[in-house]
Amino acid sequence: MLTWPFPQIPLLPDTPGRGRPVRLLDSAAGTLVDSTLPGGTRAGLYVCGVTPYDATHIGHAATYVAFDLLDRAWRDAGLEVVHASNVTDVDDPLLERAHATGVDWQELAREQEALFAEDMTALGVIPPSTYLGAVETLPQVAAAVADLLERGLAYRVPLEDGAGGAEPALGDVYADLSADPRFGTVSGLDGEEMRALFAERGGDPQRQGKRHPLDPLLWRRERHGEPSWEAGVLGTGRPGWHIECAVIARRGIGADFDVLGGGRDLVFPHHEMSTSHARLLDGADGTPGGDGRGRGEGARVHAHAGLVAYQGEKMSKSLGNLVFVSALRDQGVDPMAIRLALLAHRYREDWEWHDHDLVRAQARLAAWRDAVSGHGGPAALGTVDAIRRALADDLDAPAALAAVDAWVERSRGGPSTARVTDAEQTGAADWDEGAAGVVARAVNTLLGIRL
Secondary structure, three states: OOOOOOOOOOOOOOOOOEEEEEEEEEEOOOOEEEOOOOOEEEEEEEOOOOOOOOOOOOHHHHHHHHHHHHHHHHHHHOOEEEEEEOOOOHHHHHHHHHHHHHHOOOHHHHHHHHHHHHHHHHHOOOOOOOEOOOOOHHHHHHHHHHHHHHHHEEEEOOOOOOOOOHHHOOEEEEEHHHOOOOOOOOOOOOEEEEHHHHOOOOOOOOOOOOOOOOEEEHHHEEOOOOOOOOOOOHHOOOEEEEHHHHHHHHHHOEEEEEEEEHHHHHHHHHHHHHHHHHHHHHOOOOOOOOOOOOOOEEEEEEEEEEOOOOOOOOOOEEEEEEOEHHHHHHOOOOOHHHHHHHHHOHHHHHHHHOOOHHHHHHHHHHHHHHOOOOOOEEOOOHHHHHHHHHHHHHOHHHHHHHHHHHHHHHHHHHHHHHHHHHHHOOOOOOOOOOHHHHHHHHHHHHHOOOO
16 A cells, blocks of 8 residues: 655754653553663554544544654654554445445545545655555455464354355354453453443444454454455455454564554554454464464553544544544645644643634744744754653653744844843853754654744
Protein backbone atom coordinates (compact mmCIF):
# COMPACT_ATOMS: atom_id res chain seq x y z
CA MET A 1 0.00 0.00 0.00
CA LEU A 2 1.30 3.42 -0.97
CA THR A 3 1.85 5.92 1.82
CA TRP A 4 1.95 9.71 1.75
CA PRO A 5 5.00 11.95 1.09
CA PHE A 6 7.71 12.34 3.71
CA PRO A 7 7.86 15.92 5.05
CA GLN A 8 11.02 17.97 5.02
CA ILE A 9 12.73 17.76 8.43
CA PRO A 10 15.59 20.27 8.90
CA LEU A 11 18.63 19.43 11.02
CA LEU A 12 18.99 21.31 14.30
CA PRO A 13 21.99 22.41 16.36
CA ASP A 14 23.00 20.47 19.44
CA THR A 15 21.76 21.58 22.83
CA PRO A 16 22.08 19.86 26.22
CA GLY A 17 18.58 18.42 25.73
CA ARG A 18 19.36 16.62 22.50
CA GLY A 19 19.36 12.84 22.81
CA ARG A 20 17.59 12.79 26.17
CA PRO A 21 15.38 9.65 26.39
CA VAL A 22 11.73 10.32 25.72
CA ARG A 23 9.70 9.12 28.70
CA LEU A 24 6.13 7.98 28.13
CA LEU A 25 3.29 6.97 30.37
CA ASP A 26 3.10 3.21 29.93
CA SER A 27 -0.57 2.23 30.04
CA ALA A 28 0.29 -1.26 31.28
CA ALA A 29 2.64 -0.17 34.06
CA GLY A 30 0.86 3.06 34.94
CA THR A 31 4.20 4.85 35.28
CA LEU A 32 6.58 6.90 33.16
CA VAL A 33 9.19 4.77 31.42
CA ASP A 34 11.91 5.34 28.86
CA SER A 35 10.48 4.79 25.39
CA THR A 36 13.70 3.18 24.16
CA LEU A 37 16.35 1.02 25.79
CA PRO A 38 19.65 2.67 26.80
CA GLY A 39 22.39 2.60 24.21
CA GLY A 40 20.13 1.65 21.32
CA THR A 41 20.40 3.11 17.84
CA ARG A 42 17.03 1.93 16.54
CA ALA A 43 13.51 2.69 17.73
CA GLY A 44 10.42 0.69 16.74
CA LEU A 45 6.92 2.17 16.71
CA TYR A 46 3.61 0.63 15.70
CA VAL A 47 0.56 2.89 15.55
CA CYS A 48 -2.78 1.32 14.70
CA GLY A 49 -4.22 2.70 11.49
CA VAL A 50 -7.70 3.49 10.27
CA THR A 51 -10.64 1.50 9.01
CA PRO A 52 -11.30 3.54 5.85
CA TYR A 53 -15.05 3.98 5.85
CA ASP A 54 -15.17 7.71 6.70
CA ALA A 55 -12.94 10.78 6.74
CA THR A 56 -10.29 11.61 9.33
CA HIS A 57 -11.83 13.43 12.28
CA ILE A 58 -10.06 15.54 14.89
CA GLY A 59 -9.87 12.62 17.31
CA HIS A 60 -8.00 10.51 14.76
CA ALA A 61 -5.74 13.42 13.87
CA ALA A 62 -4.89 14.07 17.54
CA THR A 63 -3.63 10.49 17.90
CA TYR A 64 -1.49 10.51 14.76
CA VAL A 65 -0.04 13.94 15.53
CA ALA A 66 0.83 12.76 19.06
CA PHE A 67 2.85 9.79 17.87
CA ASP A 68 4.35 11.92 15.12
CA LEU A 69 5.91 13.96 17.95
CA LEU A 70 7.50 10.77 19.29
CA ASP A 71 8.80 9.88 15.83
CA ARG A 72 10.30 13.38 15.47
CA ALA A 73 11.89 13.36 18.93
CA TRP A 74 13.52 10.00 18.22
CA ARG A 75 14.85 11.16 14.86
CA ASP A 76 16.19 14.36 16.42
CA ALA A 77 18.05 12.20 18.93
CA GLY A 78 19.78 10.41 16.06
CA LEU A 79 17.81 7.16 16.25
CA GLU A 80 16.84 5.11 13.23
CA VAL A 81 13.04 4.97 13.43
CA VAL A 82 11.22 1.90 12.15
CA HIS A 83 7.56 2.82 12.11
CA ALA A 84 4.80 0.47 10.97
CA SER A 85 1.06 0.93 10.63
CA ASN A 86 -1.92 -0.78 9.05
CA VAL A 87 -5.11 -0.03 7.20
CA THR A 88 -8.03 -2.31 8.05
CA ASP A 89 -9.38 -2.29 4.53
CA VAL A 90 -11.82 -5.14 5.08
CA ASP A 91 -13.91 -5.15 8.24
CA ASP A 92 -17.53 -5.03 9.38
CA PRO A 93 -17.83 -1.20 9.69
CA LEU A 94 -16.48 -0.72 6.16
CA LEU A 95 -18.80 -3.35 4.70
CA GLU A 96 -21.80 -1.95 6.58
CA ARG A 97 -21.13 1.61 5.38
CA ALA A 98 -20.66 0.43 1.80
CA HIS A 99 -23.93 -1.48 1.93
CA ALA A 100 -25.81 1.45 3.50
CA THR A 101 -24.55 3.91 0.88
CA GLY A 102 -24.74 1.57 -2.10
CA VAL A 103 -21.03 1.92 -2.85
CA ASP A 104 -18.65 -0.91 -3.64
CA TRP A 105 -16.66 -1.60 -0.46
CA GLN A 106 -13.32 -1.57 -2.29
CA GLU A 107 -14.13 1.76 -3.93
CA LEU A 108 -15.12 3.23 -0.56
CA ALA A 109 -11.91 1.98 1.02
CA ARG A 110 -9.72 3.43 -1.74
CA GLU A 111 -11.51 6.78 -1.58
CA GLN A 112 -11.12 7.09 2.19
CA GLU A 113 -7.52 5.84 2.18
CA ALA A 114 -6.66 8.62 -0.28
CA LEU A 115 -8.44 11.23 1.85
CA PHE A 116 -6.63 10.04 4.97
CA ALA A 117 -3.29 10.33 3.16
CA GLU A 118 -4.19 13.88 2.06
CA ASP A 119 -5.04 14.82 5.65
CA MET A 120 -1.82 13.34 7.03
CA THR A 121 0.22 15.12 4.35
CA ALA A 122 -1.45 18.43 5.13
CA LEU A 123 -0.84 17.99 8.87
CA GLY A 124 2.85 17.16 8.33
CA VAL A 125 2.68 13.66 9.81
CA ILE A 126 5.69 11.48 9.02
CA PRO A 127 4.48 8.39 7.13
CA PRO A 128 5.22 4.89 8.43
CA SER A 129 8.06 3.01 6.78
CA THR A 130 5.85 -0.10 6.64
CA TYR A 131 2.24 0.62 5.67
CA LEU A 132 0.16 -2.44 4.93
CA GLY A 133 -3.50 -3.22 4.42
CA ALA A 134 -5.38 -6.22 5.73
CA VAL A 135 -6.14 -7.44 2.22
CA GLU A 136 -2.55 -7.39 0.99
CA THR A 137 -1.33 -9.25 4.10
CA LEU A 138 -3.97 -11.99 3.93
CA PRO A 139 -1.43 -14.75 3.13
CA GLN A 140 0.73 -13.86 6.15
CA VAL A 141 -2.26 -13.56 8.49
CA ALA A 142 -3.72 -16.85 7.28
CA ALA A 143 -0.36 -18.57 7.82
CA ALA A 144 -0.18 -17.18 11.36
CA VAL A 145 -3.70 -18.37 12.18
CA ALA A 146 -2.96 -21.82 10.74
CA ASP A 147 0.19 -21.96 12.89
CA LEU A 148 -1.76 -21.15 16.07
CA LEU A 149 -4.36 -23.74 15.13
CA GLU A 150 -1.74 -26.41 14.52
CA ARG A 151 -0.07 -25.76 17.87
CA GLY A 152 -3.34 -26.00 19.78
CA LEU A 153 -3.43 -22.28 20.61
CA ALA A 154 -6.57 -21.72 18.56
CA TYR A 155 -9.70 -23.73 17.83
CA ARG A 156 -12.66 -23.93 15.47
CA VAL A 157 -16.22 -22.90 16.30
CA PRO A 158 -19.15 -24.39 14.32
CA LEU A 159 -20.96 -22.10 11.90
CA GLU A 160 -24.61 -21.21 11.57
CA ASP A 161 -26.52 -22.75 8.67
CA GLY A 162 -25.63 -21.27 5.30
CA ALA A 163 -22.17 -20.01 6.29
CA GLY A 164 -18.81 -21.41 5.24
CA GLY A 165 -19.30 -21.80 1.50
CA ALA A 166 -18.25 -25.20 0.17
CA GLU A 167 -16.58 -26.27 3.44
CA PRO A 168 -18.86 -25.24 6.33
CA ALA A 169 -17.40 -27.92 8.63
CA LEU A 170 -14.14 -25.99 9.02
CA GLY A 171 -15.76 -23.32 11.19
CA ASP A 172 -14.58 -19.91 12.39
CA VAL A 173 -11.22 -19.87 14.18
CA TYR A 174 -10.78 -18.31 17.64
CA ALA A 175 -7.70 -17.77 19.80
CA ASP A 176 -7.60 -19.74 23.04
CA LEU A 177 -6.70 -17.05 25.58
CA SER A 178 -6.16 -19.66 28.29
CA ALA A 179 -2.89 -20.44 26.49
CA ASP A 180 -1.56 -16.98 27.40
CA PRO A 181 -1.02 -16.59 31.17
CA ARG A 182 -0.13 -12.91 30.66
CA PHE A 183 -3.44 -11.98 29.06
CA GLY A 184 -4.83 -8.95 30.88
CA THR A 185 -1.49 -7.34 31.71
CA VAL A 186 -1.86 -4.56 29.13
CA SER A 187 -5.20 -3.19 30.36
CA GLY A 188 -5.22 -4.37 33.98
CA LEU A 189 -9.00 -4.78 33.81
CA ASP A 190 -10.97 -7.39 35.70
CA GLY A 191 -13.11 -9.99 33.96
CA GLU A 192 -16.37 -8.10 34.24
CA GLU A 193 -14.87 -4.92 32.79
CA MET A 194 -13.33 -6.91 29.95
CA ARG A 195 -16.60 -8.57 29.02
CA ALA A 196 -18.47 -5.26 28.98
CA LEU A 197 -15.89 -3.53 26.78
CA PHE A 198 -15.52 -6.56 24.52
CA ALA A 199 -19.26 -6.52 23.79
CA GLU A 200 -19.26 -2.74 23.36
CA ARG A 201 -16.27 -2.65 20.99
CA GLY A 202 -17.05 -5.27 18.41
CA GLY A 203 -16.48 -8.51 20.33
CA ASP A 204 -18.85 -11.47 20.58
CA PRO A 205 -18.82 -12.73 24.19
CA GLN A 206 -22.18 -14.51 23.68
CA ARG A 207 -21.04 -16.58 20.68
CA GLN A 208 -22.04 -20.20 21.16
CA GLY A 209 -19.24 -22.75 20.92
CA LYS A 210 -16.46 -20.56 22.26
CA ARG A 211 -14.35 -21.90 25.11
CA HIS A 212 -14.33 -18.52 26.86
CA PRO A 213 -16.47 -15.42 26.22
CA LEU A 214 -13.37 -13.27 25.65
CA ASP A 215 -11.69 -15.52 23.09
CA PRO A 216 -11.23 -13.32 19.99
CA LEU A 217 -11.89 -14.15 16.36
CA LEU A 218 -8.84 -14.98 14.26
CA TRP A 219 -10.48 -16.09 10.99
CA ARG A 220 -14.07 -15.43 9.97
CA ARG A 221 -15.41 -17.96 7.50
CA GLU A 222 -17.23 -17.01 4.35
CA ARG A 223 -20.72 -15.48 4.75
CA HIS A 224 -23.18 -14.73 2.00
CA GLY A 225 -22.65 -11.27 0.54
CA GLU A 226 -19.28 -10.72 2.24
CA PRO A 227 -15.86 -10.74 0.57
CA SER A 228 -13.77 -13.80 1.28
CA TRP A 229 -10.46 -15.33 0.30
CA GLU A 230 -9.18 -18.88 0.03
CA ALA A 231 -6.85 -19.78 2.90
CA GLY A 232 -6.09 -23.49 2.68
CA VAL A 233 -6.77 -25.33 5.94
CA LEU A 234 -8.74 -22.34 7.25
CA GLY A 235 -11.21 -22.37 4.40
CA THR A 236 -12.56 -19.31 2.61
CA GLY A 237 -12.94 -16.22 4.79
CA ARG A 238 -11.23 -13.10 6.09
CA PRO A 239 -9.04 -12.20 9.09
CA GLY A 240 -9.96 -10.84 12.49
CA TRP A 241 -8.82 -7.35 13.44
CA HIS A 242 -6.44 -8.12 16.31
CA ILE A 243 -4.40 -10.75 14.48
CA GLU A 244 -4.05 -8.36 11.52
CA CYS A 245 -2.14 -5.83 13.62
CA ALA A 246 -0.04 -8.48 15.36
CA VAL A 247 1.15 -9.87 12.02
CA ILE A 248 1.77 -6.49 10.38
CA ALA A 249 3.76 -5.27 13.41
CA ARG A 250 6.05 -8.31 13.47
CA ARG A 251 6.45 -8.13 9.69
CA GLY A 252 7.32 -4.43 9.69
CA ILE A 253 9.33 -4.14 12.92
CA GLY A 254 9.97 -7.58 14.40
CA ALA A 255 8.93 -9.74 17.30
CA ASP A 256 10.02 -7.13 19.86
CA PHE A 257 9.76 -3.37 19.52
CA ASP A 258 9.59 -0.25 21.63
CA VAL A 259 6.15 1.38 21.53
CA LEU A 260 2.64 0.31 20.56
CA GLY A 261 0.46 3.39 20.20
CA GLY A 262 -3.10 4.38 19.48
CA GLY A 263 -6.15 5.96 21.02
CA ARG A 264 -7.06 5.02 24.60
CA ASP A 265 -10.15 3.18 23.40
CA LEU A 266 -7.81 0.62 21.82
CA VAL A 267 -6.28 -0.51 25.11
CA PHE A 268 -9.00 -3.15 25.38
CA PRO A 269 -9.75 -5.26 23.55
CA HIS A 270 -7.56 -4.41 20.59
CA HIS A 271 -4.11 -3.86 22.08
CA GLU A 272 -4.63 -6.44 24.81
CA MET A 273 -5.54 -9.07 22.25
CA SER A 274 -3.07 -8.15 19.51
CA THR A 275 -0.28 -8.25 22.12
CA SER A 276 -1.50 -11.65 23.28
CA HIS A 277 -1.48 -12.91 19.69
CA ALA A 278 2.08 -11.62 19.26
CA ARG A 279 3.20 -13.52 22.36
CA LEU A 280 1.61 -16.75 21.15
CA LEU A 281 2.95 -16.39 17.62
CA ASP A 282 6.49 -15.97 18.87
CA GLY A 283 6.49 -18.53 21.64
CA ALA A 284 6.38 -16.21 24.64
CA ASP A 285 3.78 -18.51 26.18
CA GLY A 286 6.51 -21.09 26.68
CA THR A 287 5.91 -23.01 23.45
CA PRO A 288 8.21 -22.72 20.43
CA GLY A 289 7.25 -20.02 17.99
CA GLY A 290 5.94 -21.36 14.71
CA ASP A 291 8.80 -19.80 12.78
CA GLY A 292 11.45 -20.61 15.38
CA ARG A 293 12.10 -16.95 16.17
CA GLY A 294 12.04 -17.38 19.92
CA ARG A 295 10.30 -15.56 22.73
CA GLY A 296 8.89 -12.37 21.23
CA GLU A 297 6.97 -10.10 23.60
CA GLY A 298 5.65 -7.53 21.13
CA ALA A 299 5.72 -3.95 22.38
CA ARG A 300 7.73 -3.04 25.46
CA VAL A 301 5.73 0.17 26.09
CA HIS A 302 2.02 0.73 25.50
CA ALA A 303 1.18 4.42 25.06
CA HIS A 304 -2.27 5.80 24.41
CA ALA A 305 -3.72 9.13 23.39
CA GLY A 306 -6.73 10.54 25.19
CA LEU A 307 -10.17 10.76 23.64
CA VAL A 308 -11.51 13.91 22.04
CA ALA A 309 -15.09 14.97 22.74
CA TYR A 310 -17.36 17.31 20.81
CA GLN A 311 -20.72 18.69 21.87
CA GLY A 312 -20.43 16.90 25.19
CA GLU A 313 -19.78 13.39 23.85
CA LYS A 314 -16.74 11.40 22.76
CA MET A 315 -16.12 12.17 19.09
CA SER A 316 -17.08 9.01 17.20
CA LYS A 317 -18.49 7.89 13.89
CA SER A 318 -21.32 6.01 15.58
CA LEU A 319 -22.56 9.19 17.28
CA GLY A 320 -21.95 11.38 14.25
CA ASN A 321 -20.51 14.25 16.32
CA LEU A 322 -17.47 14.67 14.12
CA VAL A 323 -15.21 17.51 13.06
CA PHE A 324 -13.39 16.40 9.93
CA VAL A 325 -9.90 17.57 9.06
CA SER A 326 -10.78 17.59 5.37
CA ALA A 327 -13.86 19.75 6.02
CA LEU A 328 -11.76 22.31 7.87
CA ARG A 329 -9.25 22.31 5.03
CA ASP A 330 -12.05 22.79 2.50
CA GLN A 331 -13.13 25.85 4.51
CA GLY A 332 -9.66 27.31 3.95
CA VAL A 333 -8.27 26.61 7.43
CA ASP A 334 -4.47 26.35 7.40
CA PRO A 335 -3.54 22.75 8.35
CA MET A 336 -0.78 24.13 10.55
CA ALA A 337 -3.42 25.90 12.63
CA ILE A 338 -5.28 22.60 12.97
CA ARG A 339 -2.07 20.92 14.11
CA LEU A 340 -1.37 23.72 16.60
CA ALA A 341 -4.90 23.37 17.99
CA LEU A 342 -4.21 19.67 18.60
CA LEU A 343 -0.80 20.28 20.16
CA ALA A 344 -2.30 22.72 22.65
CA HIS A 345 -3.62 19.67 24.54
CA ARG A 346 -1.50 17.03 26.31
CA TYR A 347 -1.72 13.90 24.17
CA ARG A 348 -2.74 11.47 26.93
CA GLU A 349 -5.50 13.64 28.40
CA ASP A 350 -9.15 13.61 27.34
CA TRP A 351 -10.36 16.96 26.04
CA GLU A 352 -13.20 18.56 24.13
CA TRP A 353 -12.93 20.36 20.82
CA HIS A 354 -14.37 23.88 20.70
CA ASP A 355 -14.34 26.44 17.92
CA HIS A 356 -12.16 28.69 20.04
CA ASP A 357 -9.40 26.03 19.94
CA LEU A 358 -8.99 26.83 16.27
CA VAL A 359 -9.31 30.58 16.75
CA ARG A 360 -6.51 30.56 19.35
CA ALA A 361 -4.36 28.33 17.16
CA GLN A 362 -4.77 30.65 14.19
CA ALA A 363 -3.73 33.62 16.30
CA ARG A 364 -0.73 31.71 17.66
CA LEU A 365 0.33 30.65 14.15
CA ALA A 366 0.11 34.24 12.91
CA ALA A 367 2.21 35.49 15.85
CA TRP A 368 4.86 32.82 15.29
CA ARG A 369 5.09 33.54 11.58
CA ASP A 370 5.36 37.24 12.20
CA ALA A 371 8.17 36.71 14.74
CA VAL A 372 10.31 34.54 12.45
CA SER A 373 9.80 36.76 9.40
CA GLY A 374 11.91 39.60 10.75
CA HIS A 375 15.65 40.05 11.16
CA GLY A 376 17.13 38.33 14.16
CA GLY A 377 15.70 37.61 17.54
CA PRO A 378 16.66 36.56 21.05
CA ALA A 379 19.27 33.82 21.11
CA ALA A 380 17.40 30.65 20.20
CA LEU A 381 19.31 27.68 21.61
CA GLY A 382 17.56 27.94 24.96
CA THR A 383 14.22 27.73 23.20
CA VAL A 384 15.32 24.72 21.16
CA ASP A 385 16.47 23.02 24.35
CA ALA A 386 13.16 23.82 26.07
CA ILE A 387 11.20 22.20 23.23
CA ARG A 388 13.40 19.11 23.39
CA ARG A 389 13.01 18.86 27.15
CA ALA A 390 9.24 19.21 26.90
CA LEU A 391 8.92 16.43 24.34
CA ALA A 392 11.20 14.16 26.40
CA ASP A 393 8.76 14.63 29.29
CA ASP A 394 5.94 12.42 28.00
CA LEU A 395 5.46 14.49 24.83
CA ASP A 396 4.43 17.62 26.70
CA ALA A 397 3.41 19.60 23.62
CA PRO A 398 1.72 22.44 25.56
CA ALA A 399 5.00 23.13 27.36
CA ALA A 400 6.83 23.11 24.03
CA LEU A 401 4.35 25.60 22.58
CA ALA A 402 4.77 27.80 25.66
CA ALA A 403 8.54 27.86 25.09
CA VAL A 404 8.03 29.14 21.56
CA ASP A 405 5.44 31.65 22.76
CA ALA A 406 7.99 32.98 25.26
CA TRP A 407 10.60 33.43 22.52
CA VAL A 408 8.03 35.19 20.32
CA GLU A 409 7.09 37.54 23.16
CA ARG A 410 10.75 38.35 23.89
CA SER A 411 11.38 39.02 20.20
CA ARG A 412 8.75 41.77 20.25
CA GLY A 413 10.80 43.76 22.73
CA GLY A 414 13.74 44.08 20.37
CA PRO A 415 17.45 43.69 21.16
CA SER A 416 17.51 45.74 24.37
CA THR A 417 14.83 43.64 26.10
CA ALA A 418 16.07 40.33 24.76
CA ARG A 419 19.63 40.80 26.01
CA VAL A 420 18.51 40.83 29.63
CA THR A 421 15.74 38.23 29.48
CA ASP A 422 17.56 35.74 27.25
CA ALA A 423 20.74 35.98 29.28
CA GLU A 424 18.76 34.81 32.28
CA GLN A 425 17.39 31.87 30.32
CA THR A 426 20.41 30.63 28.37
CA GLY A 427 23.48 32.58 29.35
CA ALA A 428 23.60 34.14 25.87
CA ALA A 429 23.55 37.94 26.09
CA ASP A 430 23.30 38.91 22.41
CA TRP A 431 20.55 39.49 19.94
CA ASP A 432 21.19 36.82 17.30
CA GLU A 433 20.64 37.63 13.64
CA GLY A 434 20.11 33.92 12.88
CA ALA A 435 17.77 33.17 15.78
CA ALA A 436 14.54 33.45 13.79
CA GLY A 437 15.74 30.81 11.35
CA VAL A 438 16.78 28.49 14.16
CA VAL A 439 13.39 28.77 15.86
CA ALA A 440 11.55 28.24 12.57
CA ARG A 441 13.58 25.09 11.87
CA ALA A 442 13.09 23.80 15.42
CA VAL A 443 9.34 24.32 15.26
CA ASN A 444 9.26 22.44 11.95
CA THR A 445 11.55 19.60 12.99
CA LEU A 446 10.28 18.93 16.49
CA LEU A 447 6.65 20.09 16.38
CA GLY A 448 5.85 19.59 12.71
CA ILE A 449 4.69 23.21 12.27
CA ARG A 450 5.74 24.82 9.00
CA LEU A 451 6.13 28.57 9.45
